[in-house]
Amino acid sequence: MPVQRSILGKPLPPMPPKRIAVLLSTIAVFAIFTLVFTLPNSIPAGPSLGRFTDHKIPIPKLPKTLSPSILNPFRQAAHAPPVQKNSTSGEASWYSNWNWMSPFSSSVTLDENRSLLPPLIDRPPIYAYYDYTLQKGKSHKEAENAVLVTWRRAWWAQGFKPIILSPAEAMNNPLYAELQVLEVEPLLKTEISRWLAWENMGTGMLCHYLLLPMGSHEDPLLAFLRRGEYPRLTRFDRLGSGLFAGSKADITAAVKEALSNKALNESTDFITAVSPETFEIEPKNGVLAYYDTRTVKEKYSKVADEIEADGPRGLMVLNKLTVSHLHTTWQNTFSKGIAVIKPQPEHMTTAILPARKLAEFLIQCPSSPLPSSCPPNNPKCNPCISSHPLQITYPSVYRNTSDLYTIGTVPHPFTTALMSSSLNSESELTIPWIRRKSKRDPWLTTITAELLGTGVSGAPRVVKFKDVVASQYGTSHSLWTTAERDMPEDLDWYFGFTIPRNATDKGESETPVPGPERKPQVSSGPRNSPESAPTDEEVAMTKEKSLLKSAVEFGKARKPDEEKVRKAIEAWNLADTEAWRFARAFLERNRVERLKWEEEERKYAGGKAGAERGKNEGWGRWFDDR
Ligand SMILES: *[C@@H]1O[C@H](CO)[C@@H](O)[C@H](O)[C@H]1NC(C)=O
Ligand SMILES: *[C@@H]1O[C@H](CO)[C@@H](O)[C@H](O)[C@H]1NC(C)=O
Ligand SMILES: *[C@@H]1O[C@H](CO)[C@@H](O)[C@H](O)[C@H]1NC(C)=O
Ligand SMILES: *[C@@H]1O[C@H](CO)[C@@H](O)[C@H](O)[C@H]1NC(C)=O
Ligand SMILES: *[C@@H]1O[C@H](CO)[C@@H](O)[C@H](O)[C@H]1NC(C)=O
Numbered sequence: 001m002p003v004q005r006s007i008l009g010k011p012l013p014p015m016p017p018k019r020i021a022v023l024l025s026t027i028a029v030f031a032i033f034t035l036v037f038t039l040p041n042s043i044p045a046g047p048s049l050g051r052f053t054d055h056k057i058p059i060p061k062l063p064k065t066l067s068p069s070i071l072n073p074f075r076q077a078a079h080a081p082p083v084q085k086n087s088t089s090g091e092a093s094w095y096s097n098w099n100w101m102s103p104f105s106s107s108v109t110l111d112e113n114r115s116l117l118p119p120l121i122d123r124p125p126i127y128a129y130y131d132y133t134l135q136k137g138k139s140h141k142e143a144e145n146a147v148l149v150t151w152r153r154a155w156w157a158q159g160f161k162p163i164i165l166s167p168a169e170a171m172n173n174p175l176y177a178e179l180q181v182l183e184v185e186p187l188l189k190t191e192i193s194r195w196l197a198w199e200n201m202g203t204g205m206l207c208h209y210l211l212l213p214m215g216s217h218e219d220p221l222l223a224f225l226r227r228g229e230y231p232r233l234t235r236f237d238r239l240g241s242g243l244f245a246g247s248k249a250d251i252t253a254a255v256k257e258a259l260s261n262k263a264l265n266e267s268t269d270f271i272t273a274v275s276p277e278t279f280e281i282e283p284k285n286g287v288l289a290y291y292d293t294r295t296v297k298e299k300y301s302k303v304a305d306e307i308e309a310d311g312p313r314g315l316m317v318l319n320k321l322t323v324s325h326l327h328t329t330w331q332n333t334f335s336k337g338i339a340v341i342k343p344q345p346e347h348m349t350t351a352i353l354p355a356r357k358l359a360e361f362l363i364q365c366p367s368s369p370l371p372s373s374c375p376p377n378n379p380k381c382n383p384c385i386s387s388h389p390l391q392i393t394y395p396s397v398y399r400n401t402s403d404l405y406t407i408g409t410v411p412h413p414f415t416t417a418l419m420s421s422s423l424n425s426e427s428e429l430t431i432p433w434i435r436r437k438s439k440r441d442p443w444l445t446t447i448t449a450e451l452l453g454t455g456v457s458g459a460p461r462v463v464k465f466k467d468v469v470a471s472q473y474g475t476s477h478s479l480w481t482t483a484e485r486d487m488p489e490d491l492d493w494y495f496g497f498t499i500p501r502n503a504t505d506k507g508e509s510e511t512p513v514p515g516p517e518r519k520p521q522v523s524s525g526p527r528n529s530p531e532s533a534p535t536d537e538e539v540a541m542t543k544e545k546s547l548l549k550s551a552v553e554f555g556k557a558r559k560p561d562e563e564k565v566r567k568a569i570e571a572w573n574l575a576d577t578e579a580w581r582f583a584r585a586f587l588e589r590n591r592v593e594r595l596k597w598e599e600e601e602r603k604y605a606g607g608k609a610g611a612e613r614g615k616n617e618g619w620g621r622w623f624d625d626r
Pocket of ligand 3: 467
């Protein structure tokens, strides 16, 4: 006797088990479809499928013509966000917004090629006054120009907007006429002109071009100055007129006070020309290095002698000294050395070569007139010793260590696939191979393995990666480039000093004979991965080189059938693709930001004074041998 079934209390006619199965599966299918198609935002534009990426469920590729509004009847068809100013460069484009931490940019920008980046952080202005109108010899002007470039670069790297002011700005100030009728010492007159130029610009900092920031990016004083709000007119203990910070109203009041001072002809500098209460004096200024005449005489007498003997040449020597101190400070900040990220060690040697080379440049000792000297603000520094350089490691994972600098190379998933497919003696990249054999998001999964463990899907990994690349902390502790492109040309501006470009291969720094135990171990967990320098045989892997080359060329040529494979790879590795696009856009935006600023500055005389001459000596020569 079959069991009596009922629905809503009414008995149902007996049904054979086969038909019950059919009925149940129909209901199940209907339920799933209802769920998928009616939950708002349950499937936004393509990329959010990424949340499934770690489960090996083949997802049918949705036809491109389906708009999000067709996929989800409750979702309004949306306009893409407006295009922002200067937000494209080459193939990269971006949209800066506060919600940049969402895993997949295209769910906001509605364009797969447009990455979502964090809003650009406002750089507070820092002004230096330079009188380019004074009659000076050519060599003198050149030396001063070199000093100004050093000054601009150092402050730019610390997150400020360095601007060089000239007498033009001072004359623009209505109070300038008042100064002209006063009888004052020429030196004080220059000093007041400096203030008039500053007052003309408004809130910010007034800095001497021989005062440089030398400390970590996180230093509380630099963080305070970066905020760009100065509640009181401030000067800094023991730095004299080297640096002031203040708001427009306070600056105006101080200038007016000085100009109305009856005994102005008796003071020698601006500080004594106003009442002492005008300034708040900040005692904690250990990150500021001031190379004024007195300091140079006291601490670097050799350089002082050079300046005395021959002004311009001496100034060049001083410039070399300051650059070497900036470099030493950087090396002291990252005392644990440099990590060149190298996941998939068996086939990434060529791709990370530029990163490795950059690391080798950075650990070099800068050439300095006084090699074992320390910056004036930090007499206890560790000067660079060439027999004990900083360490370069090649971990496969990213580690968040505050005194370790990370240089990452992000490959496009196509590059990764091309490299690993041929490693597995696969002659061609085919879509079935991608779907059946290749791992999903291999690159991102590897580098975040230690941060996030193994059981996490692509979306949170991308979010973490974005934080590592683009947060304030991240930008000052790491540099991420893409494998298919050259190193950025303006690396000096990232680090804030001239990177030594000597390609000296330190033979002894590489352990000589690699035994079989040094052979790359395939995914034996991050901790046991080979972290030593790649050997020369590895570097000489010509096959790898030609593969990388073809990956790069492919990116340019784009034949239709290859394009199909590339699209399939991108769809299969959503998180890796997103990471690659993000890194590319972030790097490009930094470049554009700097170029835009230089473009603006070039209009002014001061901008010409601090411009890099004979630049674009470029990196190509150093990085193009891979
Ligand atoms: C993104 O860029 C690629 C290559 O430049 C292009 O083929 C594709 O059509 C672009 N996609 C969109 C949505 O613009
Ligand atoms: C400053 O000027 C006043 C009046 O103009 C004059 O009496 C005084 O001697 C001057 N002082 C100096 C040091 O020149
Ligand atoms: C790394 O560590 C710093 C503090 O030590 C923290 O502020 C930052 O958020 C961390 N970054 C990541 C990606 O975990
Ligand atoms: C770099 O090369 C220049 C000349 O080419 C040389 O004077 C300088 O000492 C070298 N620096 C290092 C660190 O090798
Ligand atoms: C920024 O955009 C303007 C026009 O909108 C253009 O003239 C300028 O060259 C761009 N600057 C950079 C650095 O791309």
